Amino acid sequence: MSISRRKFIASTAMVGLGMNTVSAATPAKTPLIHHVFFWLKNPNSKEDLQKLIDGLRTLAKIETVKQLHIGVPAETEKRDVIDNSYSVSELMFFDDLAGQKIYQDHPIHKKFIESCSSLWSKVQVYDSMDLN
Amino acid sequence: MSISRRKFIASTAMVGLGMNTVSAATPAKTPLIHHVFFWLKNPNSKEDLQKLIDGLRTLAKIETVKQLHIGVPAETEKRDVIDNSYSVSELMFFDDLAGQKIYQDHPIHKKFIESCSSLWSKVQVYDSMDLN
Numbered sequence: 001m002s003i004s005r006r007k008f009i010a011s012t013a014m015v016g017l018g019m020n021t022v023s024a025a026t027p028a029k030t031p032l033i034h035h036v037f038f039w040l041k042n043p044n045s046k047e048d049l050q051k052l053i054d055g056l057r058t059l060a061k062i063e064t065v066k067q068l069h070i071g072v073p074a075e076t077e078k079r080d081v082i083d084n085s086y087s088v089s090e091l092m093f094f095d096d097l098a099g100q101k102i103y104q105d106h107p108i109h110k111k112f113i114e115s116c117s118s119l120w121s122k123v124q125v126y127d128s129m130d131l132n
Numbered sequence: 133m134s135i136s137r138r139k140f141i142a143s144t145a146m147v148g149l150g151m152n153t154v155s156a157a158t159p160a161k162t163p164l165i166h167h168v169f170f171w172l173k174n175p176n177s178k179e180d181l182q183k184l185i186d187g188l189r190t191l192a193k194i195e196t197v198k199q200l201h202i203g204v205p206a207e208t209e210k211r212d213v214i215d216n217s218y219s220v221s222e223l224m225f226f227d228d229l230a231g232q233k234i235y236q237d238h239p240i241h242k243k244f245i246e247s248c249s250s251l252w253s254k255v256q257v258y259d260s261m262d263l264n
Contacts, residue, residue, distance in 0.1 A: 032208075033203055068264070069163075069260075069262045069264055071260030071261050071262045071263055072260060074165075074259035076164075077233075077236070081256060082257040089260040097206065097207065097208065125213045126167075127208040128204060128221040128223075129206045130201045130203045132200070
């Protein structure tokens, strides 16, 4: 799909969501933050960890992914409120809901799920709209 | 505390963590991503939501906080893996573990907890080290 075609679809989707009815002072696009945590079936397998990280890196090629941060649990202080049991963190920024939808349906994303979903036992997703 | 004093403490802490023993090709600082989700005691109270958001905004003044994104659940597709039950998301970037520790102990952070902790019933934290 060409960039212009993709942009057309994105803007059409935003009209459908009523996101064009904002005041002049409000940006038309509200950044969407998509954070996914993966728990590996074999959390001690360095090979599986690397496969998952390599798979996640391919997602950066999707044009609507504005930032991609791949991480592992940090060695911060131990507190009950901190969940450090996951294996890999994937943090993405999108310009808008439409960009996230294009990502979800993108062949590269589908290929990633096909290649890597056997590696994980659990996925936890948080999507938020940035108020800044 | 002055900036130079703070920087001195940060670099001293990094030496303590052995983070200066990296190769020339590796950046000495690995960005730390700190993501906190808050569940309000009164999830339908717009006043409590605003109080929490206003409190979170004060945290941007802490020098080691490199990026602060305050968000609310996005209207993405409904899927079992997506948790959209939280009230507010706070996403922060730090240069390193030491920067996060300075933030945790900072008077502005302590004042935020004192002023706002009565508003929430649950907090969930994920800290990750960015591999990019």
